Amino acid sequence: MAVSTIIGIDFGTTTSAVGVFQNGRVEVVPNRHGDMETPSVVAFTRDGIRLVGRRALEYSILHPESAAHRVKLELGGTWTFEHAHERHSAEEVASWVLNDLRESAEAHLGRKVSRAVLTVPAQFNLVQRTALAEAAERAGIEAVRMLNEPTAAALHYGFGHGEEHAFLVFDMGGGTLDVSVVEVGDGVVQTKGTGGDSNLGGANWDRRIADRLLAEFARQHGFRPNDRAALRRLEDAAEKAKIELSSAGSTAVSLPCLAVDGHRPVHLETTLTRTRLETMTQDLLLKCEQPVRQALDAPFGINDMAEVDRFILAGAATRMPMIARLARKLTRGREPQRAVGPYAVASGAALQGALIGGQLNEDLLLLDVMSLPLGIETGDERMCLVIDRDTTIPSRRSEVFTTVWDGQAVAQINVHQGRRSLARYNKKLAVLELALPPAPRGEPSIEVAFDIDANTVLHVSAKNLDTGETVSVRPDLRTAAHAALQRSDPDKAVVVREL
Ligand SMILES: Nc1ncnc2c1ncn2[C@@H]1O[C@H](COP(=O)(O)OP(=O)(O)OP(=O)(O)O)[C@@H](O)[C@H]1O
Ligand SMILES: [Mg+2]
Structure with a gap:
């Protein structure tokens, strides 16, 4: 008898991923471009064609008004995306991304998919959660379970480890920071405490850099570009510079023809060092500490960092070296683990799907919390x-x-x-x-x-x-x-x- 697969979906602020359980293990599903990650972006071309993912992201750089970004943060709210005199809710825009992910999973599995485990930031309230379930429903997906993102990461990481461990998962993505303390062992994965900041993520660093690039441009040319396309290019360059500075000590930013001065095209050319980036975002780093304290301060939780065996960095924004340094500081010098790959959340969700669907017969009890x-x-x-x-x-x-x-x-x-x-x-x-x-x-x-x-x-x-x-x-x-x-x-x- 063919069992219907319950896929795992990590619908992210900036990027999304899908996992499926097949042939006894979790596989992260490539999309039609062969990428394991799909940008959570939707855009409409001039002819009204809807683009999702990488192509939407590329298109949005020249046509920022045509695209919807970071829609995850708007779920359950009153935000709308207007295009061609039509208004679309966050749930609707999210459903287009989810639909694309479902299609990727179907192409990979070679059969229809109608059920999924969806992950959400632990700090999502019930309205945001039902909004995501509604978006899934519009995309033809029944949300059989909502799993907290750090819990999903811990499940992926802790699965198959017999001994007992306490993990602290520090998950910083594009828009949110989510921290959970999770105990794993003896067939039980139990979240003990959570903390978070729904307004702190990689994008905060991008905005800082973009502001600085803008100031630099103004210093060089005596005016600030203010059209949307120029600002979008600046933001894009800011994010690229940030990513570059995770591995390099300095990076060159070069944006030819960013604006026109009279009839003369003007360029932005500057360099940014990692040291400079770190000094100008010290306050953001400091803000990361509160959610960690919160997660260690839960009513029935693990209240001492000394009892945490592993500090796990999840979410791509934690690739900034300053975050690993923060982890060392908080654990009095221990090295954090980056073993959780970028797809840990989607993999954990797919594992949970396999457990619910009965494809994986393990005695595993997953105890999640309402944060x-x-x-x-x-x-x-x-x-x-x-x-x-x-x-x-x-x-x-x-x-x-x-x-x-x-x-x-x-x-x-x-x-x-x-x-x-x-x-x-x-x-x-x-x-x-x-x-x-x-x-x-x-x-x-x-x-x-x-x-x-x-x-x-x-x-x-x-x-x-x-x-x-x-x-x-x-x-x-x-x-x-x-x-x-x-x-x-x-x-x-x-x-x-x-x-
Ligand atoms: N090498 C890198 N160094 C620093 N930041 C990076 C790097 N690679 C990606 N990022 C940043 O990580 C963020 C995206 O992380 P991720 O894909 O984990 O987020 P997400 O899952 O979309 O968001 P969320 O989990 O908040 O919904 C972006 O801000 C991106 O710029
Ligand atoms: Mg994420």
Whole structure:
């Protein structure tokens, strides 16, 4: 009997990769150009032809307005990409990339594919996760599991290692930094703590360099180019220079005809050294430390770097030598491991797919976590946590609340996710309203239960323990969009019921 393959997809901010499990091992799938990585870029040509991947990236350099980049960071938000008077959501643009990846996997396997394990940054909230699942669905892919990216990398790395190890995975890609502490051994891969910065990645370094190149151009020529194509070329040159400086001590940047001064074409020519790059991005390096501390500070985690056996660098941005230096500093001089290849995340996802699909019969228990805490807003506008950060999933937790006012007719349950203590700064996922029979304040007992499955799908219910009446919701993209428009009503507020 042919088993349908569950592929593993690492949909990245800048590049994506697909893994499949075949002939007893994971294979990373080449795309139609023979590349193992596909740029997560979409562009439309003048004739309306849609390009995805490398060709889209190449086209976008001369026609920046025609392309959508870094769409992963926009999932679940209100961003749109406008082309030929049509607006496309982030989910739609992402679906074109995912579709391309699915086709590559099908060409490689020689059969149809309809299911995948998808990876997400550990710091993705539930709305971003459902947005990715929706994008996958539009691409004809059922997301059978959402796996945290560092957990996937650890799974790839730890698979087949019998002994017990604690890994710290430091995964910095184009747009995000994700840190996880993972324990591997004895058939269990368990994430113990996570931290991250969803706004810190290789692109931050690129922007710094681009700013400096711009300043250098202005110094040489007395004006700043401001058309999009010139700025796009600058950004592109900045990224190339950064990559070059990972192996070389200095690099020449040369951009002929970057702008015109009157009728005279003007060029940018300069050099950049690694030392200079490192000095001008010291603050970015410092920002990398906080997520590491966060991951080591989880409620049930490994709280001491001395207990971490291996510091693993994943994500291509960690090829900058300054990142390896940071790792040595944080571990008091130990050498980090770069054994995780660029495809570790996709490989881990494919392994998980094979485990779920039964192609791989191993007793392997994968315990992932929900990184960001979940809770509801109480009368003082604070976040009352129902599920703490880094809780192993699946998980079900509940808390009992009561009313704030005499005769309060409705209890409003505002569901939020995030680390901030004031609820309004966290992502609002859904709003539930439970009608109440007249009672003095503080009398009713309203049990709010959060149920989160292995797929990080949440169900929230509110039950009046006196009458048994229950309302429930499964927060997703739509409920979150709706909730965002709804203001919390102080007349319907709830507080924790002290027992
Ligand atoms: N040799 C190198 N030295 C430094 N940076 C590099 C090197 N090669 C690639 N990069 C940078 O790594 C980043 C892309 O990393 P990667 O492909 O791991 O990210 P991603 O998976 O697309 O992003 P994310 O995981 O954040 O969604 C880009 O910023 C790129 O410029
Ligand atoms: Mg990545």
